[in-house]
Amino acid sequence: EAQVTQNPRYLITVTGKKLTVTCSQNMNHEYMSWYRQDPGLGLRQIYYSMNVEVTDKGDVPEGYKVSRKEKRNFPLILESPSPNQTSLYFCATFVRRGSAGELFFGEGSRLTVL
Amino acid sequence: KDQVFQPSTVASSEGAVVEIFCNHSVSNAYNFFWYLHFPGCAPRLLVKGSKPSQQGRYNMTYERFSSSLLILQVREADAAVYYCAVECQRGSARQLTFGSGTQLTVLP
Numbered sequence: 395e396a397q398v399t400q401n402p403r404y405l406i407t408v409t410g411k412k413l414t415v416t417c418s419q420n421m422n423h424e425y426m427s428w429y430r431q432d433p434g435l436g437l438r439q440i441y442y443s444m445n446v447e448v449t450d451k452g453d454v455p456e457g458y459k460v461s462r463k464e465k466r467n468f469p470l471i472l473e474s475p476s477p478n479q480t481s482l483y484f485c486a487t488f489v490r491r492g493s494a495g496e497l498f499f500g501e502g503s504r505l506t507v508l
Numbered sequence: 509k510d511q512v513f514q515p516s517t518v519a520s521s522e523g524a525v526v527e528i529f530c531n532h533s534v535s536n537a538y539n540f541f542w543y544l545h546f547p548g549c550a551p552r553l554l555v556k557g558s559k560p561s562q563q564g565r566y567n568m569t570y571e572r573f574s575s576s577l578l579i580l581q582v583r584e585a586d587a588a589v590y591y592c593a594v595e596c597q598r599g600s601a602r603q604l605t606f607g608s609g610t611q612l613t614v615l616p
């Protein structure tokens with residue numbers, strides 16, 4: 395079954411304590427990205443990766459890091475989390491199908507930073 | 509700035525046809541996408557394209573700068589957040605820019 399898997403699904407942490415949200419996909423897609431979802435703001439892209447070792451900033455990259463050492467994994471790193479990073483995070487892969495692409499999302503990771 | 513606009517809430521009665529409107533200011537736009545999101549689940553693609561499309565009970569209209577999602581015979585179980593997104597070129601990559609989401613409420 396085609397899947398994008400995120401872990402953890404829920405996390406409560408404290409300001410400044412480094413954390414990593416993992417994302418793994420089994421569809422062999424080259425493009426992966428991270429979004430955060432906040433009330434009234436919809437889905438905003440944090441970082442994306444077009445292929446292994448190729449990453450780039452999205453619309454809201456401040457306070458986040460990513461790495462893409464292998465095709466299937468795209469972890470999101472918060473080196474020093476702050477309360478304004480409390481949000482629902484989605485990992486997604488993107489593939490072109492005909493004239494339009496398609497995003498496949500994970501189920502989300504709800505992060506609370508106290 | 510590239511932006512996608514959609515209403516924050518829409519309410520409808522069960523059995524009706526619901527329309528959720530979306531427009532954008534995105535340059536180099538190619539396709540519209542409509543996603544459905546239930547809490548705790550992954551957002552799911554309903555319909556996409558650069559022309560009017562239909563997938564089951566979901567119809568998508570298309571104009572260059574706007575699209576509507578029409579849900580036929582809406583049910584209480586359709587209550588969820590619906591996202592409109594526009595695909596555009598950013599540098600060497602095609603990207604999706606999302607609207608803020610529309611919460612659909614269905615009244616019995």
